[in-house]
Amino acid sequence: MIEAQDLVKRFGRLVAVDHVSFHIGPGESVALWGQNGAGKTTVLRCLLGVMPFGGSASINGFDVRREGKAARRLVGFVPQDIRFHDNLSVRETLFLFSRIRRAASDEIPRLVGQMGLDAFVDKRVRTLSGGVRQRLALAVSLLARPPVLFLDEPTANLDARSRREYVSFLQEQKTQGKTILFCSHRLEEVDVLAERVIVLERGRLVADCAPGALPERLGAKASLHVYTESSFVERALEVLTAHGFDASCNGAGIKVQVRSNEKAGPLNVLARAGVPVSDFDYTSAVVDHEVIRDH
């Protein structure tokens, strides 16, 4: 479905994408993972054929350079920094892109309803909040029901609730058989949406793995903050350290470094040792990008 062969993109002396090759099959959902400047967005742009690049890329057999129009007809694209024409209203924007993408006439009301844009249809795009723009961008990308979606940091500008709704909508699209390629920084998003993760570092493809393998591969650790009575703190530290956890006293509680898939481990250990836990909270895994370079 999507074929990238030896993609190279240079900006002056900087090599933004360095001989990247991959294949994505129909219906697959793949995450492009990497820190800022790793080349994720540039890879998407090369695949869309909106900038010159070395190597070759095709979508469903259409060469994105020679048959860019046919290739892009198959793709709905949501950029990271969503910019529409500010002086157009939501309705005018959807109408314009529905005509460009040859969408059926009933698609606009359907997508307006589906994306919760009813209250905004007559508003100018420049007056919309980031979240509403994001929904509008997704609505535009879904016009004419393209089989492929390219999403560049799809939830970057959303609050927690909107993010959940957005991801759940994308899950629906995935179950409907869309091929999805998205850039992300968020492990939880990758966990839920992706079947494969392509890890980029300084423009090079350094790993192509399952989402479950990503945290370990990247050395990602989450923090569990456990709260107990002050008289039990010392005992808790002893027990946790004895069981191999990286634990330290942190203000009123104990901070334990855990792998993303072992969050309950310290709680079980403390319960077995008779240390009462009054409360806990959890901070998602933060990827140590220095570790990626070692892989």
Place this chain on the structure above:
Amino acid sequence: MTIELRNVVLLVRKEVVEARRNRWVLLYATVFAVLSLALSWMGLAGLSGYGLSGFGRTAASMINLVMLTVPLMGLTLGATSLAGERERGTLLFMASQPLTRFEVLAGKFIGMAVALLGALVVGFGLSGVVIAYYGGTTSVGQYVGLLGLTFILAMATLGIGMAVASLTQRTDTAIGVALFTWLVLVVIGDLGIIGGSLLADVGISRMFALVLINPLQVFKLAAILTIRGSLDVLGPVGVYATRAHGGSLLALLVAVSMVWVVAGFCVSYGVFRRKGAV
């Protein structure tokens, strides 16, 4: 890659809708209309006592107004439209749609040209109504001819503005270069040709050829030719041009202006095609 006319028409419509809401386009249209009206009022008030009235005299005084304002409109709107869209990211989003780069750029160019034509028609139209009401309809053909030539000048400078925008990365830079280009075309170009001709002792035919390099001078020659029927008023160069090219002089001048229109568009398209939308 197939170019679809319907896509170009869609983008032209989009540009026109946007231009109607663009404060710069509105400002330029208003300023041009006010100055045109002022010129027609002054022309009518000052000359009616001598029995001169109608469109001919106002058309002559409009030439200077057009030479100052229209290139400024074309250059800056061309520069801001393309460079601004690239900087905001809207050009990237448009290029990511099933459109060819030619369709994207042609839609933008024609749309902006239509918007400029609208602004010119308002200015010429309002003063035309005043002249027709108070001074009669003498020489209305010349006036309409001048509007046509002004539109070609607007397209030529729009093309140059878009070419400038395609060659620069930032909107600020594009506007700066567009303003400098305006200054060169309006002031420095003229002085340069005169000074250079005197210093290098350039012959009359070469001097005429040098004048044709500047689209503003081409417009001036074509406009004077339309209004007066000859270029004798411009001295030896005018006499040479009239004698050398005779009845085909206006066609030559219009063709040279159209070369500027096409050249500006081709440069911006060539760069857009090579560099992409980023």
